[in-house]
Each structure stands twice: as C-alpha cells, then as structure tokens.
Amino acid sequence: MKIRDVEVAVISDLHLATHACKPKKVLKYLKSIRPNILILNGDIIDSWRFSRNYFPKNHLKIIRQIIKMMEKGIPVYYITGNHDEFLRKFSQTQIGNLKIVNQVILELGGSKTWIFHGDIFDHIIHRSKWLSKFGAAIYGLLTILNDVLNHIFSIFGSKEITIYKSLKKYLVKENFVHSKFEMAIGNSAILQGYETVICGHTHIPKDKKIMINDNSIRYLNCGDWVEHFTAVEYHNNNWHLFYYEDQDDELPAIDELDYPEEKQMYNMLIKELAFSSK
Numbered sequence: 001m002k003i004r005d006v007e008v009a010v011i012s013d014l015h016l017a018t019h020a021c022k023p024k025k026v027l028k029y030l031k032s033i034r035p036n037i038l039i040l041n042g043d044i045i046d047s048w049r050f051s052r053n054y055f056p057k058n059h060l061k062i063i064r065q066i067i068k069m070m071e072k073g074i075p076v077y078y079i080t081g082n083h084d085e086f087l088r089k090f091s092q093t094q095i096g097n098l099k100i101v102n103q104v105i106l107e108l109g110g111s112k113t114w115i116f117h118g119d120i121f122d123h124i125i126h127r128s129k130w131l132s133k134f135g136a137a138i139y140g141l142l143t144i145l146n147d148v149l150n151h152i153f154s155i156f157g158s159k160e161i162t163i164y165k166s167l168k169k170y171l172v173k174e175n176f177v178h179s180k181f182e183m184a185i186g187n188s189a190i191l192q193g194y195e196t197v198i199c200g201h202t203h204i205p206k207d208k209k210i211m212i213n214d215n216s217i218r219y220l221n222c223g224d225w226v227e228h229f230t231a232v233e234y235h236n237n238n239w240h241l242f243y244y245e246d247q248d249d250e251l252p253a254i255d256e257l258d259y260p261e262e263k264q265m266y267n268m269l270i271k272e273l274a275f276s277s278k
Contacts, residue, residue: 005034012223013200014040014045015044017059023059027065029231076099077101080101108237114196195218198239200223201221203227205223206223207239220239
C-alpha cells in the first residue's frame with residue numbers, strides 16, 4: 001500500500017457502531033496516509049443508534065488505528081458532532097495526543113481555516129431533535145435493506161442500487177436545504193474573518209466558492225464514509241477534496257488492543273455510549 005504524506009487530513013461522518021459504516025474503506029484510508037495532524041470532524045461514533053450488541057471488531061480496528069497514529073506522535077483532534085454529542089461535555093479534554101474540541105482553527109499558507117462539524121447550523125436538529133433521530137433510524141434501516149438487495153443483485157450480475165439516496169432526494173428538497181446551510185456557514189465564516197471553512201454533517205462532499213455581499217469564502221465539506229468516502233486534505237500549500245476509489249475491500253492487518261490503558265479507554269467509551277443512548 002502506497003503511503004501519502006499530507007499536512008492535515010479531515011474526515012467526518014464515519015458513524016461507527018451502525019450498519020451504515022464501511023469500516024474496511026475507512027481503515028484502508030487511514031493506513032494509506034501519514035498526516036501531521038488528523039482531524040475527526042464529528043459523527044465518528046454514532047450514539048443515536050448505539051447498542052451494546054453492535055460494535056463489531058472491524059469498527060474497533062478503526063479506533064485501534066487512530067490510537068496507533070497517536071502513539072506515533074500524530075495530534076488527533078476529535079470535533080464533536082450531533083451523533084456523538086455525548087462527548088461535548090468533555091470538550092477541551094486532552095488524553096495524550098488526543099484532544100476533544102468543538103472546533104479547530106488553523107493558519108496555513110497565510111490564511112485562516114475554520115473547521116467544525118456544522119450541526120449548529122441545522123435548524124431541524126434544534127427545532128425537532130426527535131424528527132432527526134427518527135430520520136436517522138429510518139436511514140439505518142434503509143442501508144441494511146440496501147446491502148441485502150445489492151447482495152442478491154450481485155448473484156445475478158445486476159448493477160448496485162442506492163435506495164436510501166434516492167428516497168432522501170425524493171423526501172427532501174436537497175439542493176435548497178444544502179444551499180441555505182452552506183450560505184449560513186459562509187456568512188458566519190466571513191464575519192469572523194476566515195478565508196476557508198470546512199464542515200461535515202450533510203454527507204455531501206463539496207469544494208466551492210461562496211459569494212456574500214462582494215465577499216467570498218471557500219467552503220469545503222468532507223462528505224462521509226457511508227456513501228461518498230471522501231476526505232479533505234491539506235498538502236502542497238492548498239486544501240484538496242480527496243475521493244477514495246480503492247475497490248479492494250480486503251481488511252488490512254492491524255494489531256489487537258495491546259495495552260491495558262487502551263482497553264480501559266475502550267471500556268469507558270462503551271460505558272459512556274450506553275449511558276448516552278438511553
């Protein structure tokens with residue numbers, strides 16, 4: 001596997017502890033990069049749909065890989081999102097090279113970049129959280145059904161389908177909703193003097209310029225690792241939207257949890273997730 005050196009890697013919306021997560025792709029991506037900084041931009045672990053009965057070994061290997069990166073001296077910033085909001089009470093907590101935060105501000109190449117998950121600009125979550133959780137549950141069921149149907153279709157050599165993506169576009173005026181979301185974020189970033197803003201949350205990878213009252217800002221969305229498998233990376237003095245395209249989903253080898261403190265961290269995480277999902 002070719003290892004790429006990047007200054008900063010930003011990923012979001014892994015949704016560990018759900019059937020929607022694609023752990024093999026996530027793990028292969030993490031093992032393919034050597035970043036100076038790794039930023040986990042929210043919804044990494046999904047407490048909304050967490051169950052003690054579903055945290056597979058493949059998902060645990062992602063946590064182990066992140067720990068291995070920390071052991072090598074790579075700073076990891078965990079930005080909290082709405083699905084892992086149980087961690088917000090630990091904001092500014094630092095454990096070794098891991099720091100839990102609500103946002104990250106970087107100065108790179110002479111410009112300021114604001115990185116955060118983006119859910120604070122989602123009015124549906126704040127007005128009707130139960131509706132958001134209901135939608136997340138339906139989305140989860142659709143991904144399971146989608147995987148089952150694609151397995152059946154593959155036997156007969158048929159093309160894969162994505163029923164949850166089609167249904168989402170049918171139920172929601174997606175372009176309108178995302179445009180309002182992006183404009184709100186862009187306006188806030190401009191007012192605060194940032195040149196670039198990076199978020200997640202919508203699961204839609206984007207790299208675009210937003211113009212507001214003769215002011216412009218570069219808006220990037222790191223997408224997700226459920227449908228699009230994308231990340232935002234900084235190298236060669238610029239931000240880039242990276243698309244993972246490796247179709248070989250053989251799971252890379254990785255060590256088990258070797259040290260007592262790692263097992264303790266994992267046990268505490270499971271306990272906190274179980275409490276927050278009640």
